[in-house]
Amino acid sequence: MAAGATLIHPSASIDPAARLGAGVRIGAFTSIGADVEIGDGCVIGPHSSITGPTRIGRDNHIIGHAAIGGDPQDKKFKGERTELAIGDRNTIREFVTINRGTGDGGGITRIGDDNWLLAYTHVAHDCRIGNFCVFSNNSTLAGHVQIGDWVIMSGFAGVHQFCRIGAHAFLGMGVLISGDVPPYTMVATEAQGRPRGINSEGLKRRGFDAERISAIKRAYRTLYVAGLPLAEAKQQLAEQARDSEDVRALLDFIESGERPLLR
Incomplete structure (x- = not known):
């Protein structure tokens, strides 16, 4: 998206301490808090909430009704300074929730570039997500999960805390992951997911x-x-x-x- 004039709907609430890049567009009734940085060319749809400390790169599209950068859902969190960092060219659909990190979990949740987070996806505290991933509707990551590049999660799939999903893996609809999934692996069929071959079509x-x-x-x-x-x-x-x-x-x-x- 070519950077141009910044457009903010009159009903949006932007904290004076927030930093907006060139060509940013903010929709109706969206709230942008202090210590939020939004890069050039980003589009933030209506009824969204972005709280900080959060850094968002350029050319991201947050469709609307998303809650980005909220406090981690962790009882050990005591209000310490933690962060969320999102890269470039990500698409974040309706009702997605992404939490900041925790003090004893590394202090940051990090999302790379060119990812699609579809409706109702949840990314918990201290997760690390690579590039070119697709998270289908209602897919959920618990805390401290690591996701490699080019991973696809089908709808309603869930990953247990501290698990890792290797690059190019494919998680089928509704599978629940309780262990590390090696790169290239396809997990499907059962609720308690089990390997079912390699993701040859994706490769x-x-x-x-x-x-x-x-x-x-x-x-x-x-x-x-x-x-x-x-x-x-x-x-x-x-x-x-x-x-x-x-x-x-x-x-x-x-x-x-x-x-x-x-x-």
Whole structure:
């Protein structure tokens, strides 16, 4: 969006301490609090609330009726200064809620670039979200969740606190995630989500060739189909990783986790 004149509806409430970039548009009955920074070209729809400390990058579109930067829903929160940081070119639909971080959880909730957060999505305190993700209607992240790039969450999916979702993973409708989901993995079918193969269609759309996808499929079979103990599966993945950066990324994800792997 080309930056131009800033347009603020007369009914909007903008704190004098808020900082608005060029070409920002603020809809009717929206409230912008102190210590909020909104970058160039952002559009904030009607009946939204943005409280700080919150930093929003450029060319984001918040459709309306969203609550951004509110206090974390955590009983340990005692009013300490915490933040929300949102990148560029994100689309945030109706009734989305995004909370700031907590003092003992890193102090910041962070969302990257080019994400779609559809209606009623909730992002809790201290979450870290990458780029190019899609969160479908009513998808929910508990506190401290980490989401890699290009992740898709289907409607009504939920992720337990402190879990990690690896890059290019796909979570099916209504699944509840209680462990780390490796990169490239598709989780579906049951309410208590279980791996159901790799997200091959998504990988093809993002330019992964047949050789790369074949290596990822082989790694998935090693981890989930061969019936190996995790330690033995990791040994075989280490051998496969010599010829595949994608398998190396998968193995690095597994070895860096603190929560149990979803298996």
